[in-house]
Amino acid sequence: MPTGTMHTSKLFWVIAVALGLAIGGCTPPRDVAKAQDEALEVDFADNDPLEKLNRAMHQFNYAIDLILLKPVTKGYQFAVPKFGRQMVSNFVDNLYTPVVFGNSVLQGDPQNSFASMWRFILNTTFGMGGLIDFASSAGLKNRPADFGQTLAIYGVETGPYIVLPIVGPCNARDTLGRVADAFMNPFNYLGDGVSAVTWTTTVIDMRSRNSKLIDDIYSSSLDPYATFRGGFTQKRAADIRRAEAAREKALERMGTK
Amino acid sequence: MKSIRSFATVCIAAVSLCFATASHSAHAVGDEASKYIQDVGTNALAVISTKGGTKQQKQTQLQKIFADNVDFHWVGRFVLGRYWRQATEEQKTRYLTEYQKFLLLHYTARFTDYTSGSFKVTSARDDGDNEFTVSTQMQSTEISNNEPVLVDYRVRKGDKGFRIFDVIVEGVSLLTTQRSEFSSVITNKGLDYLINQLATKSASDVRPSSGKSSAKKAAKGAAE
Numbered sequence: 001m002p003t004g005t006m007h008t009s010k011l012f013w014v015i016a017v018a019l020g021l022a023i024g025g026c027t028p029p030r031d032v033a034k035a036q037d038e039a040l041e042v043d044f045a046d047n048d049p050l051e052k053l054n055r056a057m058h059q060f061n062y063a064i065d066l067i068l069l070k071p072v073t074k075g076y077q078f079a080v081p082k083f084g085r086q087m088v089s090n091f092v093d094n095l096y097t098p099v100v101f102g103n104s105v106l107q108g109d110p111q112n113s114f115a116s117m118w119r120f121i122l123n124t125t126f127g128m129g130g131l132i133d134f135a136s137s138a139g140l141k142n143r144p145a146d147f148g149q150t151l152a153i154y155g156v157e158t159g160p161y162i163v164l165p166i167v168g169p170c171n172a173r174d175t176l177g178r179v180a181d182a183f184m185n186p187f188n189y190l191g192d193g194v195s196a197v198t199w200t201t202t203v204i205d206m207r208s209r210n211s212k213l214i215d216d217i218y219s220s221s222l223d224p225y226a227t228f229r230g231g232f233t234q235k236r237a238a239d240i241r242r243a244e245a246a247r248e249k250a251l252e253r254m255g256t257k
Numbered sequence: 258m259k260s261i262r263s264f265a266t267v268c269i270a271a272v273s274l275c276f277a278t279a280s281h282s283a284h285a286v287g288d289e290a291s292k293y294i295q296d297v298g299t300n301a302l303a304v305i306s307t308k309g310g311t312k313q314q315k316q317t318q319l320q321k322i323f324a325d326n327v328d329f330h331w332v333g334r335f336v337l338g339r340y341w342r343q344a345t346e347e348q349k350t351r352y353l354t355e356y357q358k359f360l361l362l363h364y365t366a367r368f369t370d371y372t373s374g375s376f377k378v379t380s381a382r383d384d385g386d387n388e389f390t391v392s393t394q395m396q397s398t399e400i401s402n403n404e405p406v407l408v409d410y411r412v413r414k415g416d417k418g419f420r421i422f423d424v425i426v427e428g429v430s431l432l433t434t435q436r437s438e439f440s441s442v443i444t445n446k447g448l449d450y451l452i453n454q455l456a457t458k459s460a461s462d463v464r465p466s467s468g469k470s471s472a473k474k475a476a477k478g479a480a481e
Contacts, residue, residue, distance in 0.1 A: 043440065045444075220363050220458060221438060222438060222439070222451065222454045222455070223441045223442045223445075225441070226437055226438040226440075226441035226442070227434060230434040230437040230438065231434055234434065235427060235429050237428065238428020238429070242428075
């Protein structure tokens with residue numbers, strides 16, 4: 001089968017190129033080699049000078065996941081029904097809403113500043129301390145914002161890829177962002193006991209939310225480290241593009257731009 | 258003077274006609290691409306949401322849909338990157354066979370975890386060179402928060418109609434991710450190791466066929 005398709009696809013390209021040249025001025029169709037050359041520009045390994053250290057940290061995280069996080073998450077998913085886990089997710093999201101608000105203000109995004117402020121007020125009160133995402137049904141959707149994003153919008157470069165303990169894939173800019181967000185979050189000033197509980201809840205909730213993806217990568221990737229690195233880098237870039245687009249749109253609608 | 262003006266008018270008319278026909282035909286093929294994805298998606302969804310029938314049966318049906326609509330040959334070559342050109346003919350043949358098997362098993366297994374869902378095509382973009390990006394929103398009660406997941410399909414129109422060559426989920430391209438994964442494996446361990454690993458994964462990744470109830474439970478537990 002491979003040789004057959006190869007032959008026909010080759011023939012197809014020849015015809016297509018000839019047709020393209022005949023029409024004139026058209027760019028010839030992208031063949032594999034050319035596409036590969038283009039794609040060579042994005043090799044995530046190039047942005048990973050600390051790969052050796054990162055791989056060691058990845059191994060550590062994998063071990064922790066195997067002996068602690070995964071079993072705890074499975075137990076959690078077994079013991080708590082879906083709607084309960086959804087409440088926990090809502091609660092965790094609500095805890096971070098002040099951070100979303102702060103960053104929306106810093107990013108100069110009046111719409112999300114307004115939305116996140118009201119999300120926090122409505123969900124904390126009517127949503128029973130954030131367990132129910134009351135604001136979403138009122139049309140105030142959650143649009144996450146963090147300091148890593150804010151830095152990106154300010155023009156700060158991504159910096160090298162970094163694997164953090166427990167939380168995993170990150171980069172220099174987002175590491176700084178995480179630290180700033182932690183300082184920005186009022187819930188982190190309620191004492192070490194509260195912080196420990198919220199942090200643990202966040203970690204388990206995140207592991208549970210992404211359990212399918214994480215389990216899948218560990219089980220089927222030929223090099224989970226590289227998959228996490230590629231996936232995270234692209235996801236972050238896409239999030240930032242989306243945040244920027246949403247902000248532009250909001251500003252446009254307000255007539256300030 | 259008058260002749261210059263009329264010449265200019267003719268030029269403008271000709272140019273605008275060109276643009277009009279160009280944009281019109283691009284739009285038409287864009288619609289075609291959307292319809293293609295709509296059809297493939299509807300077929301896949303029909304298999305997924307069939308009541309009764311084992312996961313194994315569903316997986317076989319999904320494999321057929323995938324095999325018919327994914328340009329494995331192109332994708333396989335692309336994800337190998339520069340190593341394709343360095344490979345021997347024997348390696349290339351073995352690699353493509355194992356790659357297709359791996360991808361089919363792997364992705365259909367992933368889809369059988371879902372039992373319901375809906376999706377809609379939101380837009381289509383003409384990328385030139387007969388390539389299109391069709392954006393869709395997928396929704397399933399099995400996805401946390403029931404938030405729509407944004408999935409872009411990159412398709413190319415060839416002699417045998419449309420074929421999918423990349424799937425971009427929430428901004429993460431399967432092609433790009435797998436390419437960097439494979440490149441990393443080959444750099445560290447070599448191409449033969451990669452091919453053997455693909456074969457091993459396919460052999461071990463025969464998910465829930467036997468011991469149904471416990472496997473089903475596990476899958477259900479991991480469904481979020």
